Every structure is written in structure tokens, then in C-alpha cells.
Amino acid sequence: MQETLFQYLLRLGDDSLILGQRLSEWCGHGPILEEDIALTNISLDLIGQATSILKYASEIENKGRDEDKLAFMRFENEYLNTLLVEQPNGHFGDTILRQFFFDAFRKPLYERLTQSKDKQLSAIAEKSLKETRYHLKHSSEWVIRLGDGTEESHDKIQKSVENLMRYTSELFYEDKVDLDLQQKGLVCSLKDVKQEWDKTVRAVFHEATLKFPDNNWSFDGGRQGRHSEHMGYILADMQYMQRAYPNMKW
Amino acid sequence: MVESTYIWDLLEEVSDPEVPVLSVVDLGVVREVSIQDEQVYITITPTYSGCPAMKTMEDDIRKKLAEHQVKKVIIETVLSPAWTTDWLSENGRYKLKEYGIAPPENEVDKSVLFSEPTRVPCPKCDSTNTRMISQFGSTACKAHYQCNSCKEPYDYFKCLK
Ligand SMILES: [Zn+2]
Numbered sequence: 001m002q003e004t005l006f007q008y009l010l011r012l013g014d015d016s017l018i019l020g021q022r023l024s025e026w027c028g029h030g031p032i033l034e035e036d037i038a039l040t041n042i043s044l045d046l047i048g049q050a051t052s053i054l055k056y057a058s059e060i061e062n063k064g065r066d067e068d069k070l071a072f073m074r075f076e077n078e079y080l081n082t083l084l085v086e087q088p089n090g091h092f093g094d095t096i097l098r099q100f101f102f103d104a105f106r107k108p109l110y111e112r113l114t115q116s117k118d119k120q121l122s123a124i125a126e127k128s129l130k131e132t133r134y135h136l137k138h139s140s141e142w143v144i145r146l147g148d149g150t151e152e153s154h155d156k157i158q159k160s161v162e163n164l165m166r167y168t169s170e171l172f173y174e175d176k177v178d179l180d181l182q183q184k185g186l187v188c189s190l191k192d193v194k195q196e197w198d199k200t201v202r203a204v205f206h207e208a209t210l211k212f213p214d215n216n217w218s219f220d221g222g223r224q225g226r227h228s229e230h231m232g233y234i235l236a237d238m239q240y241m242q243r244a245y246p247n248m249k250w
Numbered sequence: 251m252v253e254s255t256y257i258w259d260l261l262e263e264v265s266d267p268e269v270p271v272l273s274v275v276d277l278g279v280v281r282e283v284s285i286q287d288e289q290v291y292i293t294i295t296p297t298y299s300g301c302p303a304m305k306t307m308e309d310d311i312r313k314k315l316a317e318h319q320v321k322k323v324i325i326e327t328v329l330s331p332a333w334t335t336d337w338l339s340e341n342g343r344y345k346l347k348e349y350g351i352a353p354p355e356n357e358v359d360k361s362v363l364f365s366e367p368t369r370v371p372c373p374k375c376d377s378t379n380t381r382m383i384s385q386f387g388s389t390a391c392k393a394h395y396q397c398n399s400c401k402e403p404y405d406y407f408k409c410l411k
Contacts, residue, residue, distance in 0.1 A: 034383060034384035034386070034394065037384065037386050037387065037388070037394075038384060038385065038386035041386040041390055042386070043300075044298075044300035044302070044390060045298060045299055045300045045390060046300070047300050048296070048298060048299030048300025048301065049299045049300070051299070051300075052299060052329060119330070120329075122330070123328070123329040123330030123332070124329055126329070126330055126331070126332045127296075127299055127329045127330070127332040127333075128299060130332060130410055130411070131298060131299060134385060134386075137363065137385070138385055138386070140363050141363055141364060144363065144364075204363075207363070
């Protein structure tokens with residue numbers, strides 16, 4: 001088994017899976033019908049991407065754990081998603097800003113992964129990129145609308161910025177997993193992705209009249225399986241059926 | 251001996267569960283059909299990653315073929331090249347409009363923020379005085395529009411490239 005590729009795919013797949021799960025919590029609770037539908041559509045795209053990625057991870061691991069087993073039967077410390085995606089939905093502005101930070105990261109990442117020497121990874125990236133462009137446009141426009149909206153909406157989303165910015169540097173975390181695969185030409189450097197992320201965030205914040213926080217305090221740990229207190233609750237919700245009735249189908 | 255043209259004809263009778271006027275062939279989801287030693291191989295590709303209709307389409311394809319005594323079928327899902335609305339057949343576009351869904355316009359506007367949404371003529375009265383309500387509609391592949399002339403709310407099968 002290519003251990004590093006497996007780890008990389010879990011990082012990619014778990015980001016999609018956990019954010020997809022989080023967004024699905026909005027189903028029936030959106031502030032307006034159109035946004036209820038938009039958030040759940042995006043959730044569905046992300047869970048679909050997670051399915052493709054974890055399916056490929058399962059083939060690489062080759063131990064008989066399929067994508068559903070990987071999604072529903074791992075323990076918390078085996079999930080390698082970033083802390084950003086597991087943060088609570090909060091209000092609509094919190095959710096939109098979390099989504100914007102994530103989309104602005106995923107778009108340049110997928111653009112580069114389409115060039116991967118790994119055919120399956122590049123196919124997944126090509127497919128997902130088309131969807132991610134729609135997501136980024138949606139989240140960017142909302143960040144601008146809220147930031148440059150009323151005084152109240154501005155203050156609220158500026159607070160979201162203070163809260164969520166500290167989870168963003170982890171998106172660009174690199175270790176031996178990345179370096180090994182970069183050498184083989186399978187994945188891209190996250191430094192370029194970070195540059196593009198900075199550019200996107202700066203441009204949108206400018207339009208939205210939002211400020212970067214003064215301190216640059218940041219958290220990490222998700223890529224090593226060390227999660228925030230929110231993760232256990234997500235898994236309890238997500239895994240309940242498979243834990244209570246193992247191998248049940250519906 | 252089964253011919254692949256016969257399989258294609260049968261696939262024309264399998265409809266998209268979410269847009270039943272379209273067949274899986276009109277939709278461009280079936281990419282390839284080949285036959286080797288009585289074994290039928292069908293390659294399909296998803297429209298959107300999370301499209302919940304894919305599994306149903308696969309089951310419906312098996313069922314349709316089985317009804318015609320074609321039982322040795324292997325269906326493979328491929329992601330590349332990624333599905334695009336360009337693969338929607340001419341016939342499919344016509345059927346969509348008749349059904350009340352505006353077919354994809356040949357342009358994707360998604361890079362520029364707050365850009366004018368794509369002009370999509372109303373499928374009922376052909377007016378171009380229409381507006382986008384939401385980029386995300388009743389399914390992943392559709393956006394939600396309304397006609398300013400006849401007031402009809404309608405789905406737009408959005409362009410994906
Ligand atoms: Zn009309």
C-alpha cells in the first residue's frame with residue numbers, strides 16, 4: 001500500500017465529508033428557502049466528492065474497508081480533516097465565511113491536482129473543480145453582501161472573521177506526507193495554493209469592507225487526528241445508525 | 251448474439267429519475283457500450299459528484315436490460331473526462347424545453363462576482379425578460395429562474411463545463 005497517498009486521500013476526503021455533514025444540518029433551517037436549497041446542494045456536492053475520494057482511498061488501502069466503512073466506522077483520532085470544517089454552523093454569516101475560506105482553498109487546490117500524475121486523483125479534481133467554482137462564487141458574493149450590507153450584518157460577519165481566521169493556516173499545513181507525494185509529482189505544493197488563497201481573500205475582504213484580525217494566533221492538529229471538542233458530536237450524529245446497527249442498509 | 255446498437259436502443263428507454271423526459275442517453279451519462287463474449291460493458295459518468303440519481307440510473311439500466319434477457323452486464327462509473335452539459339443531445343434539449351425546463355445556454359458565468367447571470371429565455375413564452383432567483387435549484391444540475399413577462403417560475407438546466 002502507498003501509505004502516504006492513503007493519508008493524503010483521507011485528509012482530502014475527510015475535509016469534504018465533515019463539511020458536507022455540517023452543511024446538511026442547515027436542511028430545513030436556512031434563513032430563506034433559496035439558501036436552504038443552496039447550502040444543501042453544496043453539502044450534497046461535498047458528500048459526493050467525499051464518496052469518490054474515500055472510495056479511491058479504500059482501493060489504495062486494500063484492506064476491505066469500502067468508502068462507507070471509512071466514513072462511518074473510524075474513530076475520531078483517525079479522521080484527518082482540518083479543524084475549520086468541524087466548527088459549528090453558528091449563524092448564517094459564520095457558515096458562509098467558513099465556506100468562503102474553504103472554497104477559496106479548494107479551488108486553487110483542485111486546479112493544481114488536475115495536473116497530478118495520478119490519473120484517478122486528477123479525474124476527481126477535474127470533476128470537483130467544476131462544482132467548487134459555483135460554491136466559491138456563491139460564498140464570495142454572500143461575504144460581500146453581508147460585510148458591505150447593514151451595520152449589523154457587517155459587525156456580525158466581522159466577528160466571524162475574528163473567530164474563524166485562526167483555523168485557516170492549518171489548511172496549508174504540509175508534512176512528510178505532502179513532501180513525499182510532491183516529489184513523485186502526485187500532488188501540488190500548498191505554498192502556491194496559499195498565495196492564491198491570500199489573493200482571493202484580500203480581494204473579497206476589500207469589497208466586503210472587512211478587516212483582517214490583528215493577531216495571527218492559529219490552531220492545528222486536525223491533520224494528525226487531534227480534533228476540537230465539536231468533532232465527537234458530529235461523529236455521534238453521523239455514525240449513530242452504523243454503530244447501533246452495524247452493516248445496516250437502507 | 252446481442253449487438254451494441256440494440257443495447258443503445260434499450261438505454262434510450264431508461265429515463266433520468268429526476269427529469270423523466272430525458273433518457274440516460276439524452277443526458278449524456280452513458281459514455282460507452284461494448285460487448286465481449288456475451289458480456290455487456292457499459293460506462294457511465296455522473297453529472298454532479300453527489301447526484302443521488304446515479305445509483306437509481308444504474309439499477310434502472312440493469313432492470314431494463316434484464317427485461318430483455320440481457321443479464322450479463324457490468325456497469326463501470328468513470329469520472330474523467332468529466333461530464334459537461336455539451337453532452338446533452340439536441341433531442342434532449344428539445345425535450346427539456348417542452349417539459350418546461352430551460353436547456354443550458356452555451357455560457358458559464360461563474361468567475362466574476364455579481365456578474366449578470368446568464369440570460370435564459372422563458373421555456374413557456376420565449377421572453378428574454380427573465381431573472382435568476384437562485385444559482386441552486388431543486389436538484390444539483392438546475393438553477394431557479396422566473397419570467398418577468400408571463401411570471402412563470404421555472405428551472406434552468408445550468409451550464410457545466
Ligand atoms: Zn414567460
